[in-house]
Amino acid sequence: MREFIVRARKAPVDADKFLAAVGSGAHVEYLAQMIVNALFIAKGHRRDTTLTLVLEDSADYSRALIMQGSSLGSLSGMNESALLNTCATALRAGRRLGKETSLVCDDGIVVTAISFEHLVKEKALHQEVYMLDVKGVDIRDTFISDNAVFLLTDHIPMPKKTFNSLARQGVMKLSLGPVMLHASQCISVIHNELDRLGC
Numbered sequence: 001m002r003e004f005i006v007r008a009r010k011a012p013v014d015a016d017k018f019l020a021a022v023g024s025g026a027h028v029e030y031l032a033q034m035i036v037n038a039l040f041i042a043k044g045h046r047r048d049t050t051l052t053l054v055l056e057d058s059a060d061y062s063r064a065l066i067m068q069g070s071s072l073g074s075l076s077g078m079n080e081s082a083l084l085n086t087c088a089t090a091l092r093a094g095r096r097l098g099k100e101t102s103l104v105c106d107d108g109i110v111v112t113a114i115s116f117e118h119l120v121k122e123k124a125l126h127q128e129v130y131m132l133d134v135k136g137v138d139i140r141d142t143f144i145s146d147n148a149v150f151l152l153t154d155h156i157p158m159p160k161k162t163f164n165s166l167a168r169q170g171v172m173k174l175s176l177g178p179v180m181l182h183a184s185q186c187i188s189v190i191h192n193e194l195d196r197l198g199c
């Protein structure tokens with residue numbers, strides 16, 4: 001299993017505000033690129049991959065949109081607008097969720113009202129967790145287990161104090177090379193590195 005968790009600090013949980021943040025502010029269009037690179041391959045979905053988008057601009061709780069390649073139904077399209085509308089539909093369905101409760105949408109997307117920190121804390125108990133960072137250990141110089149979790153931010157950097165707290169849970173920094181990439185590009189590079197190793 002491969003798992004990517006993206007922290008989108010300015011991405012609105014309100015579905016209408018989410019759709020209005022295309023091309024400005026939170027730039028949620030990046031999230032559509034992440035969905036494509038994480039879950040889609042030429043002939044279907046990556047069944048071994050889970051992508052979780054944690055949207056944090058909320059009046060109550062953050063919302064995690066969890067998309068599993070193995071259970072994702074047919075989304076309404078692969079273009080940016082269709083994918084963002086799919087996210088907005090999931091957010092609308094999950095607008096009344098209580099703290100740490102979940103629901104499953106018709107297309108297989110799970111919506112959970114949970115914070116990034118809480119989600120990662122749970123993962124770190126059972127899985128190796130890596131935070132992507134150009135200053136981390138090179139992915140080619142370390143053994144990556146086959147159920148690793150990779151943490152990314154969107155275009156807004158992870159606050160330093162967040163990493164200090166993650167480090168105490170055993171989260172390690174992982175680099176994909178010296179060039180600062182977009183998060184969606186990082187996902188493709190990680191897939192490629194692991195595909196080549198046969199993980």
Ligand SMILES: C[S@@+](CC[C@H](N)C(=O)[O-])C[C@H]1O[C@@H](n2cnc3c(N)ncnc32)[C@H](O)[C@@H]1O
Pocket residue numbers: 132133134135151152153154155156157158174175176177178179180181182183186
């Ligand atoms: C566009 S970057 C974030 C850029 C942000 N403005 C900054 O200065 O940190 C999005 C995500 O990709 C990760 N990233 C980008 N290039 C990377 C690389 N070469 N190695 C590891 N992580 C990388 C960043 O750590 C971040 O999680």
